[in-house]
Amino acid sequence: MACNPHTLSLRFRSSFFSLYNSPLSPRSLPNTLLRSSLSSQSLNSTIHRSIATVSASKFTWDDVFNIARSRNDSSDLRGFFDKIEICNRGSEKRNEFISFVIEDQMVGYVHNGFAEYLRRFQNVFIFFQNNSYGNHADNHVTLHPNLETPEERTRAVADVVKCLGEELIPGIRNELYPVTSSFGIPAFFSLERAAAPYFGIKAYGVHMNGYVERAGKKYLWIGKRSEVKPTYPGMLDHLVAGGLPHGISCGENLVKECEEEAGIPSSISNGAIPVGAVSYMDIDGYRYKRDVLFCYDLRLPEGFIPKNQDGEVESFKLIPVSDAANVIQKTQFFKPNCNLVIIDFLFRHGFIRPEEFGYLKLLQSLRSGDCS
Missing domain, CATH: 3.90.79.10 (Nucleoside Triphosphate Pyrophosphohydrolase)
Known part of the structure; x- marks a missing residue:
């Protein structure tokens, strides 16, 4: 699959890198401020990126033992x-996501904003207007019917993740997670670990x-x-x-x-x-x-x-x-x-x-x- 070098907008790139390098961290915020900030999606993202990628943990074992x-x-x-x-933020934002459905099984959720990137890969993702799956947006996304086997789906979605790249999906590890509707059933396909939360699996x-x-x-x-x-x-x-x-x-x-x-x-x-x-x-x-x-x-x-x-x-x-x-x-x-x-x-x-x-x-x- 060929990647369009302009797939990601310059505005997104700029906002991502400013977010990535933010010095904010939950440890630096009072609990009351942290609690009140949980309703803000932009600050949520800043906090998550900071604690996940910027070392906001410059403490020693002596600090640990003193506390x-x-x-x-x-x-x-x-x-x-x-x-x-x-660990349980953002429940009020669920209506910003659509269901990700494979073989009539709900396997995940995709944010409306992220879905706009996926729409460009029309040979991989198909979007429908339907409220059968109980989602708030009355539509869902699935994989193209030509992708019939788990292996074909895995390769196709991996190509998409590769095209979107680190600027949209940071921390790619080349480690695959199974995509299922519940634990223990056969996987519909496998997905790059870093991409798992972007597909809500x-x-x-x-x-x-x-x-x-x-x-x-x-x-x-x-x-x-x-x-x-x-x-x-x-x-x-x-x-x-x-x-x-x-x-x-x-x-x-x-x-x-x-x-x-x-x-x-x-x-x-x-x-x-x-x-x-x-x-x-x-x-x-x-x-x-x-x-x-x-x-x-x-x-x-x-x-x-x-x-x-x-x-x-x-x-x-x-x-x-x-x-x-x-x-x-x-x-x-x-x-x-x-x-x-x-x-x-x-x-x-x-x-x-x-x-x-x-x-x-x-x-x-x-x-x-x-x-x-």
Whole structure:
């Protein structure tokens, strides 16, 4: 497929690069300002780009430990609610999206603005006026009927993503995600990971809490992401986490990520226990993230020391679970979706109790997205 060099307007290019280089970050905004700004699509985009691509995380482990050990009201859950809210922005913007339909199945959502770029590829995308799929715009987009097989669809859409390029879809990784209407069914085709939110497809990942029990007290292994990571550089992360690519099971992917990210051999990682899932829905400009994270717990031997193998983690520290909870409540040091998985851990291990005001609401909010 030939690409038109003028596909992207100069105005878009200019606005993108000014956005990309913005110094704003959620950590630099008071919580009240952050909350009030969530209704603004332009500021949403600025915040997302900043936290994802500009290192707004120039903190040290000393900063983490100083905050972790500060006094905290364990019955106040507001800090947890704030972190879940950050992962679930933009619900009022859903009417700006149209349904993406394959073989009469709704697989995603496409923003009206992004759809204008796709309309230029008439041999790949077809647009219809129809309200059958319950969307607000009374229309939907599908793939051209000549694209009959998953392989043909994958190649055709990949060509479109390549033509649109980094200026419209930043962070292309050459990693494919399956496009399905729900987890576990055969994929209609596979899509570049970076493009997944621009097509609003469900994306799945595996996140593992690696913990140690010592003298009756639980500790979490926490990683600090490399400062050269293209996404969320320098922020705190789980011991092991990763997206779920096409053609690999959750368990297989977890074992692979354990070896790559923390040097955990399969003889240990095979003991990881699947404990459920969390989900969130985040609308940010053209992006509609519908993510489901499969959660795992792995109790590690006291003497085990994780060691990163792929250069994506700067260092690891073993932190009391209650201290990690304190950091989540008081800072935005953690990569945003990691907060949800650790909050889920806090529920399951009794660190958040039913006596605390908002217990059930917080528990329900961990699955604010389409968990299917």
